[in-house]
Amino acid sequence: MQYMLMFFENEAEIAAQRDHVERTGPYWDAWNAYVGALYGSGIVLKGDPLMPPATATTVRLEGGKRMVQDGPVAATKEQLGGYVVIDVPDLDAALSWAARCPAASHGAVEVRPVLHLPTQR
Amino acid sequence: MDGSLHEQGQRAAENAARTSYGRLLAYLARQWRDVAAAEDALAEAFSRALDIWPVQGVPANPDAWLMVAARNRLRDGVRASKTREKTMSSLLVLAPTESEETPAIADKRLELMFVCGHPAIDPAARTPLMLQTVLGLTAERIASSFLVSPDAMARRLSRAKARIKDTGIAFEVPEENELEERMGDVLEAIYAAYGQGWDSTGSDDRTRKGLTEEAIWLARVLVELRPADAEALGLLALMLFCESRSAARRVDGRYVPLADQDTALWTLSMAREAEDRLRVAGGLKQPGRFQLEAAIQSALVQSRLTGADLRLPIWTLHGLLAQKAPTIGNLVGLAAAAADVHGPEAGLRELAQLPEVLTMEYQPFWALKAQLLQQLGADPQGTATAFSRAIGLTEDGAVRAYLIGKSTQQTGSL
Numbered sequence: 001m002q003y004m005l006m007f008f009e010n011e012a013e014i015a016a017q018r019d020h021v022e023r024t025g026p027y028w029d030a031w032n033a034y035v036g037a038l039y040g041s042g043i044v045l046k047g048d049p050l051m052p053p054a055t056a057t058t059v060r061l062e063g064g065k066r067m068v069q070d071g072p073v074a075a076t077k078e079q080l081g082g083y084v085v086i087d088v089p090d091l092d093a094a095l096s097w098a099a100r101c102p103a104a105s106h107g108a109v110e111v112r113p114v115l116h117l118p119t120q121r
Numbered sequence: 122m123d124g125s126l127h128e129q130g131q132r133a134a135e136n137a138a139r140t141s142y143g144r145l146l147a148y149l150a151r152q153w154r155d156v157a158a159a160e161d162a163l164a165e166a167f168s169r170a171l172d173i174w175p176v177q178g179v180p181a182n183p184d185a186w187l188m189v190a191a192r193n194r195l196r197d198g199v200r201a202s203k204t205r206e207k208t209m210s211s212l213l214v215l216a217p218t219e220s221e222e223t224p225a226i227a228d229k230r231l232e233l234m235f236v237c238g239h240p241a242i243d244p245a246a247r248t249p250l251m252l253q254t255v256l257g258l259t260a261e262r263i264a265s266s267f268l269v270s271p272d273a274m275a276r277r278l279s280r281a282k283a284r285i286k287d288t289g290i291a292f293e294v295p296e297e298n299e300l301e302e303r304m305g306d307v308l309e310a311i312y313a314a315y316g317q318g319w320d321s322t323g324s325d326d327r328t329r330k331g332l333t334e335e336a337i338w339l340a341r342v343l344v345e346l347r348p349a350d351a352e353a354l355g356l357l358a359l360m361l362f363c364e365s366r367s368a369a370r371r372v373d374g375r376y377v378p379l380a381d382q383d384t385a386l387w388t389l390s391m392a393r394e395a396e397d398r399l400r401v402a403g404g405l406k407q408p409g410r411f412q413l414e415a416a417i418q419s420a421l422v423q424s425r426l427t428g429a430d431l432r433l434p435i436w437t438l439h440g441l442l443a444q445k446a447p448t449i450g451n452l453v454g455l456a457a458a459a460a461d462v463h464g465p466e467a468g469l470r471e472l473a474q475l476p477e478v479l480t481m482e483y484q485p486f487w488a489l490k491a492q493l494l495q496q497l498g499a500d501p502q503g504t505a506t507a508f509s510r511a512i513g514l515t516e517d518g519a520v521r522a523y524l525i526g527k528s529t530q531q532t533g534s535l
Contacts, residue, residue, distance in 0.1 A: 036513050037514050
């Protein structure tokens with residue numbers, strides 16, 4: 001089964017990421033180790049970290065009118081910081097990997113099955 | 122006056138829920154051979170008690186009252202619905218009266234535990250089922266502790282209950298010839314609950330606290346019901362030893378390994394009780410895996426408290442344990458004990474023998490390997506890799522921070 005793990009980070013973590021561009025310190029140590037373990041088990045299909053939510057731009061068409069807004073879709077406390085798509089036997093295995101994520105300790109990890117369209121294989 | 126009567130009634134109902142739930146459910150489920158129906162009926166009886174006791178006063182025998190109410194409900198053959206549309210007056214009519222014959226409620230929790238740990242029940246459902254039926258924990262609470270979705274846990278539990286009903290699993294203490302094996306399943310289920318709780322003690326959030334207290338409670342019930350079972354005593358002792366150190370495992374949110382723990386933070390009364398239970402178990406002359414684990418804990422406690430060097434006996438005990446129960450956890454424990462006695466190379470040799478498929482995602486393996494390699498100091502690259510793997514597999518934020526600290530110590534010293 002394929003699952004997407006979406007990593008939602010809190011403000012402190014987002015700041016830690018931004019403030020340590022050299023990619024050192026506990027924030028990056030934890031993430032590098034986690035991502036290393038994920039890839040080390042050979043279950044990752046794809047995945048990326050994202051630039052901080054402040055760099056987001058959101059587009060909507062309201063009544064045909066273009067609405068472009070700086071920032072993410074919703075200004076919530078926890079923001080999407082990255083994702084991976086993994087292939088594991090079942091939801092339990094996906095939840096185990098979600099629990100190991102540094103984001104689970106401070107923010108949240110959303111686990112969603114990937115929807116396969118009939119044309120995909 | 123009215124207010125205090127109200128409070129009294131409420132408190133009595135809540136108290137009964139905590140102390141009698143398992144006993145009442147075991148009795149009802151055994152009579153009706155339908156755990157789910159008994160649960161519904163009992164839930165209805167409790168909610169009725171919460172309505173009536175605060176108004177009418179607490180009955181002389183609350184358990185008997187709840188039992189009659191639940192039994193009436195079961196006799197009606199009507200499954201309680203979650204929406205409660207009953208008016209107060211009909212509730213009062215339906216309520217059992219004091220004059221009604223009060224049945225003697227025999228304690229059938231042991232039988233219920235054997236049903237929950239029955240080989241015909243999905244192993245993944247046994248522990249949750251026990252927590253739900255004997256202690257009355259909710260599916261949501263159990264699901265979180267086992268890192269399973271609440272929906273999936275609810276389904277798993279109802280499937281297990283349907284299976285009990287359909288297969289007609291007997292509510293009996295097994296015959297002597299299969300007792301030992303079946304008892305082993307029951308003990309495993311209780312220990313699994315403790316393990317889930319222990320893993321999540323990192324959480325500071327009280328509501329998300331693990332299941333350690335519940336597991337100890339289950340073991341106490343078991344020991345009360347089977348006082349001459351050495352392994353049940355051993356399991357209780359083991360959990361009490363571990364629990365006695367829980368306050369010292371975290372200081373200001375930081376993880377503290379056993380060797381560095383401040384023994385003043387240990388709950389010695391708990392460790393003493395563990396010691397007593399283990400002694401009683403030893404006198405019964407039925408050696409077993411939980412007694413061995415408790416004996417290891419006992420030795421660890423002794424060596425920290427008295428400063429005595431008990432590394433050799435601890436290693437011997439680990440060897441016996443790994444023989445009896447060669448689980449990955451016990452084998453990694455044996456490697457750690459070997460390293461303590463014979464040095465890091467010996468520990469690494471033991472680790473190297475373990476099959477990769479078992480160790481790949483097993484955090485304690487990588488944490489031990491990293492620390493042994495670090496002690497040797499000969500392979501900085503391998504050390505860093507092992508630390509990284511251990512950190513990446515850690516769920517507990519405090520342990521993660523501890524390992525990150527450890528791994529950078531090495532970089533600093535090189």
